[in-house]
Amino acid sequence: MSSPEPEMPKTYKTAKAFCLTSAGWFTMATSAGMIGAGYLIAPDFMANIEWIHFGRIRPIHVNINLFGFVTPGLLAAAFYFLPRLLRTELYSEKLGIVSCVLWNIYVFAGVVGIGLGYTQGREYAELAWPVDILVGISFGLVVFNLLMTVRQRKEPILYVSIWYACAAVLLTATTYCIGNVIWRPDTGALLGIPDAIILWFYGHNVFGLLLTPLGLAVAYYVLPLVSRSPLYSHTLSLIGFWSLLVVYTHIGTHHLLQVPVPTWLKVIAIVDSVAMVIPVMIFLINIWYTVKGKLGVIYADIAGKFIFTGTIMYFFVNIQGSIMSLPQVQRVTHFNNWVVAHAHLGVLGFAGMTALGGLYYILPKITGKPLYSRFLADLQYWFVLIGVVGFTIGLTIAGLIQGNAWINGEALYRVLPEIHIYYVARASTGLLVAIAAYLGLYNVIRTLFFNPGVSR
Amino acid sequence: MYYPYFLAYMISGFVISLIVLIWALRNGQFKDQQRARFLPLEEGLETEPAKVSKIGKIEAYALIVLASLGLFGTAATLIFSLLKGG
Ligand code: HEM
Numbered sequence A: 001m002s003s004p005e006p007e008m009p010k011t012y013k014t015a016k017a018f019c020l021t022s023a024g025w026f027t028m029a030t031s032a033g034m035i036g037a038g039y040l041i042a043p044d045f046m047a048n049i050e051w052i053h054f055g056r057i058r059p060i061h062v063n064i065n066l067f068g069f070v071t072p073g074l075l076a077a078a079f080y081f082l083p084r085l086l087r088t089e090l091y092s093e094k095l096g097i098v099s100c101v102l103w104n105i106y107v108f109a110g111v112v113g114i115g116l117g118y119t120q121g122r123e124y125a126e127l128a129w130p131v132d133i134l135v136g137i138s139f140g141l142v143v144f145n146l147l148m149t150v151r152q153r154k155e156p157i158l159y160v161s162i163w164y165a166c167a168a169v170l171l172t173a174t175t176y177c178i179g180n181v182i183w184r185p186d187t188g189a190l191l192g193i194p195d196a197i198i199l200w201f202y203g204h205n206v207f208g209l210l211l212t213p214l215g216l217a218v219a220y221y222v223l224p225l226v227s228r229s230p231l232y233s234h235t236l237s238l239i240g241f242w243s244l245l246v247v248y249t250h251i252g253t254h255h256l257l258q259v260p261v262p263t264w265l266k267v268i269a270i271v272d273s274v275a276m277v278i279p280v281m282i283f284l285i286n287i288w289y290t291v292k293g294k295l296g297v298i299y300a301d302i303a304g305k306f307i308f309t310g311t312i313m314y315f316f317v318n319i320q321g322s323i324m325s326l327p328q329v330q331r332v333t334h335f336n337n338w339v340v341a342h343a344h345l346g347v348l349g350f351a352g353m354t355a356l357g358g359l360y361y362i363l364p365k366i367t368g369k370p371l372y373s374r375f376l377a378d379l380q381y382w383f384v385l386i387g388v389v390g391f392t393i394g395l396t397i398a399g400l401i402q403g404n405a406w407i408n409g410e411a412l413y414r415v416l417p418e419i420h421i422y423y424v425a426r427a428s429t430g431l432l433v434a435i436a437a438y439l440g441l442y443n444v445i446r447t448l449f450f451n452p453g454v455s456r
Numbered sequence B: 001m002y003y004p005y006f007l008a009y010m011i012s013g014f015v016i017s018l019i020v021l022i023w024a025l026r027n028g029q030f031k032d033q034q035r036a037r038f039l040p041l042e043e044g045l046e047t048e049p050a051k052v053s054k055i056g057k058i059e060a061y062a063l064i065v066l067a068s069l070g071l072f073g074t075a076a077t078l079i080f081s082l083l084k085g086g
């Protein structure tokens, strides 16, 4: 049995740096989202500003969200809980800071690059080749730091969060390079259909092998702590981890069901997309049993509240995902706003909410002082929740109208006026999310740097 | 011919996972699971638990109602798609 007196890491500089990174880019991402939403309401909105027209602001929005806001938010928590669960110090805080600085440089360079028109034009793989290399190096440094921390651990057993966090960064470091075809700097692409397949292998892995495992790692760490209950079953959680690895790694082709890719690949993708129910329900049953009867306590804690809500969104996005992978259903839902609703439900509702919960959990611990304002954090929670629910409802309805029209062979231009109102609704609820991001940044900066709270 | 590359990619992922799984089994990662359940708690319970409030409970119920509505919406859409899309 290991000693009950753990050796505590001292500074948490890396976790702090990633907190700030995430909160900062969240504001930029939502601002870009608002501009994008504006174009969809009025296409000549800001018409003459080339570097933010829709074709550029959309990938800017998406890339900042994925690599600027959500991933660093989840990594901040990982840099906190890894050393604690392993009863050791982070292998190198200096390396951590270097990786965080590089991380910010690549997000910034990527955004400026896309704004200037330097894009490889493949969704989720838009970043130009030199930026891809920076991404690879940043992920590589994070992987090295985390694995070396595991290596010097004093706790022999690896808690499930460690498995998830390490797998997430390791797998992404690899699939990022493969999916971005970094051995072809000129195009960053293969030719023809193989390119679509390799792109979606990677594209889906961004959600399935980066955001999902990192999000689950944070939930598995924070929810038992907030509810003060041990995990319902650690064995079950490990079975969930391994089944996720087996099932999630090759379902990317469900993005290409209406493309002439080989049928066997589609079959693998569909079968495994449905089989995703197994790891998903394993996680949910495990975590919901862990917090069973403790909802009051969970809701009294700001981090618990965010992350528990994230688990509910996780349930929905995955059930929806499995259903969307059925060809019959996708005939209605593909190529329209339904998918955009699913995307926001997953990336913001599940992964983003979990990242915010992770930040609020660790901020008081790494600064040694209470959060600057619980009220602001509560406000942020409700704004984000209303925003996600609003996006999901509005865009799903718009998607169904579009899908129905598509099946009935209606002309596109006749459908656009019908869905206009839903675009207005999206921008309105989006405004709440954008305000929430700025409130969050203020709260994080005050907590980190100008916190009058009493030290613990 | 690009299938071999994809197959190689999928198989290599599977083989690496298998190697790590075998390492985990040999290393005793699946033993002592009872203690493993408590690992976060052993480390982190240094603060007082948050106080349960009535508003918190109402918020939780609000979320459950929202989730039920979502479930209903999902079921309705599935039925709609299967009727229309097939
Ligand atoms: C069981 C798990 C899941 C399955 C089976 C699934 C399935 C799908 C499918 C079939 C599509 C393509 C829809 C189409 O183009 O018609 C899709 C798109 C998408 N999914 Fe999921 N999903 C799952 C979980 C998630 C999660 C957890 C996230 C976020 C963390 C997520 C984020 C996205 C995003 C962002 C897209 C949009 C991709 C694009 O740009 O076209 N998904 N998903």
Ligand code: HEM
Pocket: A029, A030, A031, A033, A034, A036, A037, A040, A058, A061, A062, A065, A066, A069, A070, A339, A340, A343, A344, A347, A348, A352, A426, A427, A430, A431, A433, A434
């Ligand atoms: C101010 C709030 C937001 C607004 C107004 C907004 C708006 C938009 C718009 C207009 C698009 C393009 C949709 C299209 O092409 O039809 C989009 C795509 C996307 N957004 Fe947001 N967004 C917001 C917040 C977020 C956040 C916080 C996240 C993630 C944490 C996010 C993740 C995504 C993703 C992954 C896509 C790609 C969807 C796909 O390809 O299917 N958004 N958003």
